[in-house]
Amino acid sequence: MLGEYRIEGRGAxxxxxxxxxxxxxxxxxxGQNLPPMRELAARLGVNPNTVAAAYRTLRxxxxxxxxxxxxxxxxxxxxxxxxxxxxxxxxxxxxxxSTGNPDPSLLPRLAPALVPAAEEGDRRPVLYGADxxxxxxxxxxxxxxxxxxxxxxxxxxTSGSLDAVERVLAAHLRPGDAVAVEDPGWGSxxxxxxxxxxxxxxxxxxxxxxxxxxxxxxxxxxxRALIVTDRAQNPTGAxxxxxxxxxxxxxxxxxxxxxxxxxxHGHGIxxxxxxxxxxxxxxxxxxxxxxxxYGPDLRVAVLAGDQVTVDRVRGRxxxxxxxxxxxxxxxxxxxxxxxxxxRAAVARSYGARRDALVDALAxxxxxxxxxxxxxxxxPVPDETGAVARLVRxxxxxxxxxxxxxxxxxxxxxxxxxxxxxxxxxxxxxVAAAVRPSPAxxxx
Numbered sequence: 001m002l003g004e005y006r007i008e009g010r011g012a013x014x015x016x017x018x019x020x021x022x023x024x025x026x027x028x029x030x031g032q033n034l035p036p037m038r039e040l041a042a043r044l045g046v047n048p049n050t051v052a053a054a055y056r057t058l059r060x061x062x063x064x065x066x067x068x069x070x071x072x073x074x075x076x077x078x079x080x081x082x083x084x085x086x087x088x089x090x091x092x093x094x095x096x097x098s099t100g101n102p103d104p105s106l107l108p109r110l111a112p113a114l115v116p117a118a119e120e121g122d123r124r125p126v127l128y129g130a131d132x133x134x135x136x137x138x139x140x141x142x143x144x145x146x147x148x149x150x151x152x153x154x155x156x157x158t159s160g161s162l163d164a165v166e167r168v169l170a171a172h173l174r175p176g177d178a179v180a181v182e183d184p185g186w187g188s189x190x191x192x193x194x195x196x197x198x199x200x201x202x203x204x205x206x207x208x209x210x211x212x213x214x215x216x217x218x219x220x221x222x223x224r225a226l227i228v229t230d231r232a233q234n235p236t237g238a239x240x241x242x243x244x245x246x247x248x249x250x251x252x253x254x255x256x257x258x259x260x261x262x263x264x265h266g267h268g269i270x271x272x273x274x275x276x277x278x279x280x281x282x283x284x285x286x287x288x289x290x291x292x293x294y295g296p297d298l299r300v301a302v303l304a305g306d307q308v309t310v311d312r313v314r315g316r317x318x319x320x321x322x323x324x325x326x327x328x329x330x331x332x333x334x335x336x337x338x339x340x341x342x343r344a345a346v347a348r349s350y351g352a353r354r355d356a357l358v359d360a361l362a363x364x365x366x367x368x369x370x371x372x373x374x375x376x377x378x379p380v381p382d383e384t385g386a387v388a389r390l391v392r393x394x395x396x397x398x399x400x401x402x403x404x405x406x407x408x409x410x411x412x413x414x415x416x417x418x419x420x421x422x423x424x425x426x427x428x429x430v431a432a433a434v435r436p437s438p439a440x441x442x443x
Contacts, residue, residue, distance in 0.1 A: 007035070010046060012053035019054070020063050023074055034064060034072045059175060059197055075194060088387055090396040095417060097426075098398040100234060102269070102374060103416040106349060107295045108340035110331065117330035132314075132323030133157055137333035141288065141302040144267075150286050151279040154310040156303050156317070157324045161263050161289040162188055164303045164313075165227065166196070168285045171312035172259045173198055173224060180218035180226040182210055184377070184403035184410065186234045186263075189227065202405040205233065207371045209240040212247035219251065225259035226252070230274055232266030232292070232373025235403045235412035237354065239266070239372040245275035252280040259309075260284040268293025270372045271347035283309050290332050292374070293341050300328050350374050353415035353423075360427035366434055376413045380434045383409040389433035395426060 005027045009015035022028040034040070037055060041048040055072055058064040064072050090096045138155050146152070158164040169179065175197030181189065183202030193200050201218040203210045203226075210228060219226075228248070231239045240248075252258055260281045264274065267288045278284045289301035303313065317323065335341070354370040361368045361378065370376035380386040383400045390397055390411075400410035411430075418426070 015054035016057040032074045088396045094394040096396045097414045113331040113334040126326045134329035137329045148274040159299045161287045161301045164287045167313045178223045180223035183405040183407045187402040208244040216251045219255045227261045230264045231270045236377040237370035237373045239272045240275045249280045262286045356423045364431035379410045386433045393429040
């Protein structure tokens with residue numbers, strides 16, 4: 001069953017560690033079955049409950065899964081195998097369009113905000129027991145949420161959007177629960193969910209956001225939570241339209257016990273209006289981060305939600321990091337209040353690059369998607385071949401495998417580094433790369 005590998009250990013922690021190390025080293029392969037608990041217990045000379053506890057730990061860590069009567073097996077994509085490892089080497093002299101990073105020229109200078117924030121900290125040092133939230137940041141965030149139609153409720157601050165998502169999921173779900181996610185969707189999120197011992201149920205995405213029929217199927221199949229990107233969806237650039245938001249709210253209205261998480265990381269870089277879903281279900285969270293508009297190193301996000309959800313997140317924070325640096329909160333608040341980011345200009349800049357690439361590809365008979373944000377998604381029949389051909393042509397793009405569960409193949413192109421002069425040669429290269437290779441004739 002396990003080939004040459006023999007699981008070792010006497011205690012549950014030792015057995016679990018042995019299996020996890022074997023998976024990480026490749027000695028146990030994805031999809032490989034583990035021995036039945038009683039069989040392994042007999043071989044190791046331990047109580048079956050010890051093996052059961054080890055397997056439970058491995059399930060909670062996302063390393064293995066239970067396949068009904070077929071027993072337990074290594075996950076097809078264990079949590080120790082990150083999608084971010086699916087990287088493409090940039091050829092010498094080539095261009096890297098795979099990162100998903102913002103254009104540095106569109107980010108504000110941080111020093112003018114950090115210096116006054118530090119000086120305030122010098123005057124009033126932050127000590128244990130201080131208020132963990134900056135009042136100015138809360139005021140600005142609440143005003144912005146009110147203007148966008150996000151329901152009222154308490155706020156808190158987390159270390160970025162993924163930190164917020166992890167804390168909200170942990171506050172409500174337990175290992176084995178299913179989460180409905182966009183497919184294709186954010187690779188880091190698709191790694192995080194199994195790492196928490198949760199299961200993913202894919203929901204298809206088009207230019208207007210998650211498809212309502214797919215969401216209904218996922219919820220009827222047992223999904224306890226839904227994660228939606230409102231604008232600048234990664235990797236497709238989808239943005240929730242008003243009509244799609246109404247359709248999704250109708251589906252959620254039939255499942256009010258669903259935990260709803262909305263990620264509006266496109267705030268500040270997208271000119272399209274927000275159509276929030278929050279408020280339809282009993283428990284919800286709405287997240288806005290500073291990463292895309294103000295810079296990825298400003299690890300701050302604002303989280304709004306229902307009272308129970310926010311209270312649980314705050315309580316868990318107090319037991320861990322305690323709070324997010326007030327220095328960073330004050331700096332973001334100052335940047336926000338001073339209008340350091342010209343949101344309309346940033347949205348126009350990214351939009352011009354996306355539209356130019358999508359239009360150039362359409363002229364060459366290649367369909368592409370990019371309604372908002374800084375990425376363009378190109379469906380392809382063979383993403384491995386397309387990525388390899390683009391690398392040979394001097395362009396590194398992200399393979400769709402980083403973002404897909406069950407959706408068709410594709411590649412993601414980040415437009416942030418592009419100039420007007422890049423559009424034509426890039427479109428030519430993509431068009432050549434996505435075409436099927438000519439059939440070879442053999443004599």
